[in-house]
Amino acid sequence: MTEPNPPAATFTPHPDLPPPAATTGVIGWLRANLFSSPLNALMTLLVAAALLRWIPPILDWLIFSADWSGSSRQDCTGEGACWVFIKQRLGQFIYGFYPEDQRWRVNLVWVIAVVASWPLFLKRNRLQVPAGLFMLFVFPVIAYGLYTGPLFGLPHVETSQWGGLMLTLTIAVVGIAGSLPGGILLALGRRSKMPVIRTLCVTIIEFWRGVPLITVLFMSSVMLPLFLPEGMSFDKLLRALIGVVLFESAYIAEVVRGGLQAIPKGQYEAADALGLNYPKAMGLIILPQALKLVIPGIVNTMIALFKDTSLVIIIGLYDLLNSIQQAAVDPNWLGFATEGYVFAALLYWVFCFSMSRYSQHLERRLHTGHKR
Amino acid sequence: MTTPLAGAAPARPPFWNDPAVRALVFQALALIAVIALGWYLVHNTQQNLAQRGIASGFGFLNNAAGFGIVQHLIDYSPADSYGRVFWIGLLNTLLVSVLGIVFATVLGFVVGIARLSRNWLVAKIAMVYVEIFRNIPLLLQIFFWYFAVLRTVPNPRNSLAFGDAFFLNIRGLYVPRPVFGDDFVWVLGALALAVVLAVLLGRWARQRQATTGQPFPVFLVSLAILVVLPGVTYFAAGQPLTWDIPKLAGFNFRGGWVVIPELAALLVALTLYTATFIAETVRAGILSVSHGQTEAAGALGLPNGLTLRLIVIPQAMRVIIPPLTSQYLNLAKNSTLAAAIGYPDLVATFAGTVLNQTGQAIETIAITMSVYLALSLGISMLMNWYNKRKALVER
Numbered sequence: 058m059t060e061p062n063p064p065a066a067t068f069t070p071h072p073d074l075p076p077p078a079a080t081t082g083v084i085g086w087l088r089a090n091l092f093s094s095p096l097n098a099l100m101t102l103l104v105a106a107a108l109l110r111w112i113p114p115i116l117d118w119l120i121f122s123a124d125w126s127g128s129s130r131q132d133c134t135g136e137g138a139c140w141v142f143i144k145q146r147l148g149q150f151i152y153g154f155y156p157e158d159q160r161w162r163v164n165l166v167w168v169i170a171v172v173a174s175w176p177l178f179l180k181r182n183r184l185q186v187p188a189g190l191f192m193l194f195v196f197p198v199i200a201y202g203l204y205t206g207p208l209f210g211l212p213h214v215e216t217s218q219w220g221g222l223m224l225t226l227t228i229a230v231v232g233i234a235g236s237l238p239g240g241i242l243l244a245l246g247r248r249s250k251m252p253v254i255r256t257l258c259v260t261i262i263e264f265w266r267g268v269p270l271i272t273v274l275f276m277s278s279v280m281l282p283l284f285l286p287e288g289m290s291f292d293k294l295l296r297a298l299i300g301v302v303l304f305e306s307a308y309i310a311e312v313v314r315g316g317l318q319a320i321p322k323g324q325y326e327a328a329d330a331l332g333l334n335y336p337k338a339m340g341l342i343i344l345p346q347a348l349k350l351v352i353p354g355i356v357n358t359m360i361a362l363f364k365d366t367s368l369v370i371i372i373g374l375y376d377l378l379n380s381i382q383q384a385a386v387d388p389n390w391l392g393f394a395t396e397g398y399v400f401a402a403l404l405y406w407v408f409c410f411s412m413s414r415y416s417q418h419l420e421r422r423l424h425t426g427h428k429r
Numbered sequence: 430m431t432t433p434l435a436g437a438a439p440a441r442p443p444f445w446n447d448p449a450v451r452a453l454v455f456q457a458l459a460l461i462a463v464i465a466l467g468w469y470l471v472h473n474t475q476q477n478l479a480q481r482g483i484a485s486g487f488g489f490l491n492n493a494a495g496f497g498i499v500q501h502l503i504d505y506s507p508a509d510s511y512g513r514v515f516w517i518g519l520l521n522t523l524l525v526s527v528l529g530i531v532f533a534t535v536l537g538f539v540v541g542i543a544r545l546s547r548n549w550l551v552a553k554i555a556m557v558y559v560e561i562f563r564n565i566p567l568l569l570q571i572f573f574w575y576f577a578v579l580r581t582v583p584n585p586r587n588s589l590a591f592g593d594a595f596f597l598n599i600r601g602l603y604v605p606r607p608v609f610g611d612d613f614v615w616v617l618g619a620l621a622l623a624v625v626l627a628v629l630l631g632r633w634a635r636q637r638q639a640t641t642g643q644p645f646p647v648f649l650v651s652l653a654i655l656v657v658l659p660g661v662t663y664f665a666a667g668q669p670l671t672w673d674i675p676k677l678a679g680f681n682f683r684g685g686w687v688v689i690p691e692l693a694a695l696l697v698a699l700t701l702y703t704a705t706f707i708a709e710t711v712r713a714g715i716l717s718v719s720h721g722q723t724e725a726a727g728a729l730g731l732p733n734g735l736t737l738r739l740i741v742i743p744q745a746m747r748v749i750i751p752p753l754t755s756q757y758l759n760l761a762k763n764s765t766l767a768a769a770i771g772y773p774d775l776v777a778t779f780a781g782t783v784l785n786q787t788g789q790a791i792e793t794i795a796i797t798m799s800v801y802l803a804l805s806l807g808i809s810m811l812m813n814w815y816n817k818r819k820a821l822v823e824r
Contacts, residue, residue, distance in 0.1 A: 090549035097548045104550050253456035257463065267805035268798045269762035275780055276798070279790040283477045284470045364566040371768060378569055385576070395577040402565045402573070409564035 119399075130390055142393040143400045146384045150400070153220015153375045159212065162203040163223050169199060197234075216294040220375035222404065224294075228301060228366045228376065233359050235302035240309025241348075245339060247310065248317055258310075265307035270368055273300045278372040297369050305362055312354040316347035349423060356416035360409050367405075377401055474791070481788075489787045490515070496782060498773045500689050511783050518775035519800065525692060525774065526761040529699040533760060534753075536700060537707025544712050555708070563705035568766050570702055575694035575770045585681050594674050594685075602688040603675035610669030619662035626658075627651035691772035695764065703760045707753060714749035715741065747819050754812050758805055765801075775800060 075081075079088055092098040122137030125144075133139035143150070152160050173191050176184035202208030204219070204227075219227065246258030265273070277300030282290060291299070320343055328338035348355075370379040381401050385394035444450050478485055490512040497507050502520045505513060543555035562570070580599065582589060588598040596603040634645035663670070675685030718741050726736040767774035768781055780797040784790055 090547070093547060100546075100548055101550050104554055108554075251452050251456050254459055257459060263806065264802065267802040269765040269776070269801055271765040271768060271776055272780060272794060272798050272801065275776070275784075276794050279784065280794060283474050283790065285477075286473050287476065287480065360564075364564075367566040367568045368766070370568065378566070378572070382572065395573070398569060398573045398577055401569055405566055405569065406561065406564045410560065413564065 130393075133393075138396050138399070139393050140396065142384075142390050142396050146380075146390075149221060149384060150377060150380050151222045153224055153380055154218040155214060155220065155223065156212075156218070159206075159214060162206075162211065162214075166200045166203050170196065216292050219294065221380045222377045224369075224374060225363075225366050225377045228294075228298065228369060229359070229363045231298050232301040232305050232362050232366070235298070236305035236309045236362075237355075239302065239306035241313050241344070243306060243310035244313035244317060247314055262307045262310050265304050266311065270301075270304055270365055271371055273304045274368060274372050276300065277303075293372065293374060297372060297374060301362070301366075305358065308358050308361070309355065312351050312358055313347065315354065316349075316351035317343065319350055320347050352423060353416045353420045356412055356419065360412050360416075363408060363412070364405065377404065483788055485789070485791065487792055489789050489792070492787075494783070494786075496786070498778060500692065500773055511787070514783055515775070515779050515796065518773060518778035521772070521778075522761075522764055522767075522774040522776075525695055525699070525764050525767065525772070528696055529703065529760050529764065530757050532696065532700040533703040533707055533756075536704035537756075538711050540704060540708035541711025541715070544708060545715060559705045559708055562701050563709075567698060567702045567763055568769060570698040571694055571766055571770055574697045575690065579690040579694050585677065588677070588682075594672070596675055596677075596682060598682075599690070600681065600687065601690050602693055603682045603685045604688065605672040605674045606684070606686045608671045608673050610667075610671070612666040612669035615666045616659050616663050616669065620655075620659045623655045623658040626654050630654070689772075691767070691770050694770060695767050695772050699760055699763060703756055703763070706756050706759070710749055710752045710756065711745075714745040717748045718744045750819075751812055751816060754808060758808055761804060762801060 078084060091101045118137045120137070122135045124133045124135050124137065124139050124141055127133065127141040128145065130139070130142070132141050148157065148160070152163055155163060170192075173188055173196060176182055176188040177192070179185075198208075203211070204214065205216075206213045243258050243262055246254050247262060249255050249258070274297060277296045278293065281296050281299065285291075324342055324346065325338070328342040333341065366376060367378040369376050370382065373379075375383065378401055381394075381397040384390060385397050441447075491510050493508050494511050494514045495507050498505055498514070498517055500521060501517045502524060503517065505517050540555045540558060543551050544559070546552045546555070582597055582599055585596075585598045585600060588596040588603075590596050594605045630651055631647050634647045638644055673684045675682040675687075722740055722744065723736060726740045731739065764774060765776040768777040771777060775797055780793050784793040787793070
């Protein structure tokens with residue numbers, strides 16, 4: 058089928074006029090997004106004025122007038138921040154009182170953790186199962202052995218010498234690893250058909266969720282020794298960890314319960330129809346689906362826990378925040394608390410923000426399937 | 430393989446495979462384990478207490494406390510009992526929680542709406558604020574405001590003055606204190622009358638609109654009533670309200686109200702931190718109202734303001750309120766961080782100082798925990814009731 062050729066002298070359209078200058082390019086964007094109405098224009102101007110007023114002095118303090126090099130407070134002569142303070146105390150902020158010549162042990166643990174868990178963050182691959190098993194069963198032993206020492210014939214380092222970022226990460230990781238199984242069991246118990254088990258789990262969950270973490274830490278540091286038989290005592294870190302794990306389990310339990318409730322009843326019935334008993338039905342059918350649904354929720358709980366680790370200062374552990382507090386009251390470095398807080402804030406922020414971004418990424422990636 | 434005949438009862442499974450029997454056994458085992466654990470703990474505790482010579486019981490609540498408290502909303506002196514210290518701490522906790530909730534709600538709603546603003550700059554600023562402040566531990570923020578900001582302001586002699594009435598120095602923020610004259614009762618009476626009138630007016634206007642279809646400018650008229658009636662009474666009664674303005678006398682300020690730096694730092698940090706979470710809640714709530722609703726309102730000819738008031742906000746609030754309450758609870762629980770900077774809240778005074786002085790660890794911590802527990806459970810019950818009332822009833 059061929060179209061007849063148009064006659065030569067037919068209508069030729071006039072070339073299009075360009076769109077009005079006010080609706081395209083930079084000007085168009087400005088008009089649409091910043092000055093779309095008098096009220097918007099006013100707000101834009103106010104905010105811009107405030108930014109111009111506040112941002113330059115802050116940047117000046119943080120970077121341009123700041124002192125970066127030196128070794129004592131005499132080197133901090135400028136108007137700006139004194140980053141020399143952070144540089145001098147960095148070891149203490151990261152490792153606490155961990156002996157300087159043993160710090161390689163902490164670094165080694167972190168390297169192992171990053172390398173071994175790397176496959177878990179990638180797309181599905183063959184290394185995932187061995188890496189997961191390693192992180193779950195072998196890594197805790199290695200980490201404990203390297204941190205404390207005697208297991209590998211290294212000099213013993215008391216837990217009271219742990220501190221700084223290392224302690225913060227330890228509490229966060231142990232807290233989350235310990236509270237996941239506890240939380241899952243509590244969540245299953247709360248959905249159980251047996252009244253005694255259900256009441257027990259509801260009571261435990263509601264109790265731990267109802268009280269502030271500080272009182273839990275107080276309790277584990279003051280009351281736990283009273284509960285134990287004569288002569289048996291835990292060290293301070295372990296007591297704090299027990300408090301954190303109990304507290305966090307309740308929160309994880311509620312997150313997991315959300316996942317369990319989202320699984321359609323047909324799945325439970327199908328598992329029953331296959332003749333699976335309770336552990337098999339849960340372990341093979343329900344939990345894999347439910348946990349996948351609540352991974353973002355679990356990451357959010359992890360973020361909250363990571364921030365909450367700073368509360369151990371109350372019972373006198375030297376985590377990141379407390380090591381900064383201590384450095385700030387050092388007579389040699391009096392008056393540089395702000396620099397310390399800014400540094401700590403940056404560290405916490407980087408960890409929390411990357412976790413929250415990762416959780417959003419997971420939410421998008423896992424957003425398949427489960428739509429009904 | 431034999432197939433059971435139709436109608437014949439299947440053979441009963443052995444009793445250890447009977448689900449009902451199993452359930453009973455499991456529950457009995459759980460119960461026994463819990464009771465045994467409880468008995469073990471109580472037994473250990475009793476032994477330990479006896480060993481350390483600590484008498485248990487709540488008798489210590491009547492003993493004299495013997496320590497001062499910087500901020501007390503009701504009269505207090507060191508000669509008062511530990512029981513009174515409990516109430517002082519509780520009131521201080523409630524004070525900071527209530528103020529924090531009010532400020533965080535206002536800021537949170539503003540920021541939440543700002544994040545949805547069509548103004549690019551405003552939306553981005555709101556986003557940056559939320560992302561920064563919610564990813565930094567609250568305790569660090571409290572320390573920052575307390576040690577880095579409020580501990581570095583000048584001494585009373587060189588106070589920072591805002592106008593001639595507000596002064597900020599290392600001892601705290603001094604603000605004017607209202608002094609109510611005897612005749613102020615009349616103004617309060619007039620205010621109450623105005624509120625009643627406004628409510629009645631609203632009812633009448635709704636009825637009128639329902640019967641005749643004629644709207645009535647309720648808002649403006651009620652506002653006028655609420656302002657004019659107490660205002661006129663105030664002047665008629667001879668202006669019975671005066672302000673006690675703080676003045677520098679010697680080394681310190683006299684008069685006015687003082688907001689102690691601990692309270693100020695705690696309040697600023699709690700507000701800025703919780704407001705980010707409230708902002709996200711508000712944003713999610715508004716986004717949850719589908720665009721079709723706004724379009725339907727437009728098709729009905731509702732103007733923008735009415736669409737917001739009658740269509741979007743009521744539906745958004747249904748989504749916003751449950752997480753909002755849990756943020757309020759979080760704020761109340763987070764106010765316990767007061768202990769770290771020495772604001773005399775319940776944990777700092779009662780579970781802190783009183784515990785250290787008396788050694789009654791179990792009693793003080795049990796009392797403190799049950800206060801928070803009662804608060805949490807009370808509010809969640811209220812929430813469940815509200816949710817049931819407001820839940821969408823589907824066909």
